[in-house]
Amino acid sequence: MKEFKYLEFDALYDNYVKKHNQIISDLLNPKLKKKNPPKVVVVKPDMVTGYGNRFPGIVCGFLYAIISDRLFFIEGYKNFEDFFLLDFDHNWNSIKNFYNKNSSKYLHNIRNNDFPLITKGNLKDVDSFDILYVRTWDYVCAPIISNPHYKDWIGRIIPDYRVFTAISLRLFRLKLTYVDQIKNFIDNNFGDHNIGIHIRSKKTSLYRMVIPVEHYFQVVKTLLVGIKGKTISIFIASDTNDDRDKLAKLLKSSNHFNNNTINVVYVENDMNIHNPVNFNPGTEANAIVDMKILSFCDDLVITYGSSFGFIAAGWSYNAVSRQRGPYILMPIRNSSVDLLITDKVYVWGATTSEPCMYSSRTLIEKEDKETVAIFKTNPFWLYHIQCHWPSI
Ligand SMILES: Nc1nc2c(ncn2[C@@H]2O[C@H](COP(=O)(O)OP(=O)(O)O)[C@@H](O)[C@H]2O)c(=O)[nH]1
Numbered sequence: 001m002k003e004f005k006y007l008e009f010d011a012l013y014d015n016y017v018k019k020h021n022q023i024i025s026d027l028l029n030p031k032l033k034k035k036n037p038p039k040v041v042v043v044k045p046d047m048v049t050g051y052g053n054r055f056p057g058i059v060c061g062f063l064y065a066i067i068s069d070r071l072f073f074i075e076g077y078k079n080f081e082d083f084f085l086l087d088f089d090h091n092w093n094s095i096k097n098f099y100n101k102n103s104s105k106y107l108h109n110i111r112n113n114d115f116p117l118i119t120k121g122n123l124k125d126v127d128s129f130d131i132l133y134v135r136t137w138d139y140v141c142a143p144i145i146s147n148p149h150y151k152d153w154i155g156r157i158i159p160d161y162r163v164f165t166a167i168s169l170r171l172f173r174l175k176l177t178y179v180d181q182i183k184n185f186i187d188n189n190f191g192d193h194n195i196g197i198h199i200r201s202k203k204t205s206l207y208r209m210v211i212p213v214e215h216y217f218q219v220v221k222t223l224l225v226g227i228k229g230k231t232i233s234i235f236i237a238s239d240t241n242d243d244r245d246k247l248a249k250l251l252k253s254s255n256h257f258n259n260n261t262i263n264v265v266y267v268e269n270d271m272n273i274h275n276p277v278n279f280n281p282g283t284e285a286n287a288i289v290d291m292k293i294l295s296f297c298d299d300l301v302i303t304y305g306s307s308f309g310f311i312a313a314g315w316s317y318n319a320v321s322r323q324r325g326p327y328i329l330m331p332i333r334n335s336s337v338d339l340l341i342t343d344k345v346y347v348w349g350a351t352t353s354e355p356c357m358y359s360s361r362t363l364i365e366k367e368d369k370e371t372v373a374i375f376k377t378n379p380f381w382l383y384h385i386q387c388h389w390p391s392i
């Protein structure tokens, strides 16, 4: 695993951890009789959908906390410590009693969007509120890194603008048991070049759109053009056993792979079981394992409209060294004629491993000119607006 570090950000994070721990231990120390609790950002992550929505919301909350010089907390993530290491206690329940009578404001609520505030506002203007709540499942770091008040500073501490990678690698460090499992899988299954595929076919919000499994196969063939005489692993993560098995069979039966040795690999998850709370396929444990293994692949082929693959693309140091992609497979109408429509692409390559901001087109269409112009100073704004749902 690559020895790349965001030196400036990592130093800032280490200082943040020290500061957080000190302030909270003073607050909880009865002898000190501290009266004024610190100003905070409290993220309410989307716990009803999946990791692909939970992670971006939390990362954005942390970015809000550091740019507004507040402490960072998460509300309602009960089983965080089952999966992740904890550098500092960010459980809002630990200190929320100190705030009962204090003032609060929603800095960002996905239902109201509040884009002008986060794209061009100065957070000093909301300094009087003790609590700034953040509720989002979307990657709103995209407009924050355009904000003229913070742009230069964020650009200095995270020079390649891969805010998700820098923050997620510190906040979402897996516990040893998962690290071992993932490392073991990689040691036993990865080759010289590794292509990760995330198939998401059972997403109800994609209406009647589908992506035939053959399309994933086509993209793998394209990615292998020019690669010769190597050991290639093709790692499949999928929300159904059937699609995974179908793609594995297609790949294994192909003879189009130059002189490469191809190993088709996957974790033996039973995706027929469902999470009883949010009805997601599989389990939270096998989801983070699949996601993390994907993140270590050299090439990624992911599914349009599924945040799972976008998050995988940014959640390892490979995000920094990956030469190309991720490649995003586009859905088509569930009919034989759609493929013949020539104004459709079935796959496109992204230029960044940052997660997509799904509501960026809403921002561009609904907000005032200045907000839109500022958002467009994000070098990846064109990429972000491709994430919007397809118009059918
Ligand atoms: N193990 C595993 N779980 C998956 C896979 N695809 C989807 N899931 C589960 O379904 C959830 C879907 O939510 P999310 O991550 O937001 O992705 P989205 O619904 O496709 O945008 C994930 O968090 C996982 O729990 C997969 O390939 N492997």
Ligand SMILES: [Mg+2]
Pocket (backbone or CB within 6 Å): 049, 050, 052, 053, 306, 307, 308
């Ligand atoms: Mg999602």
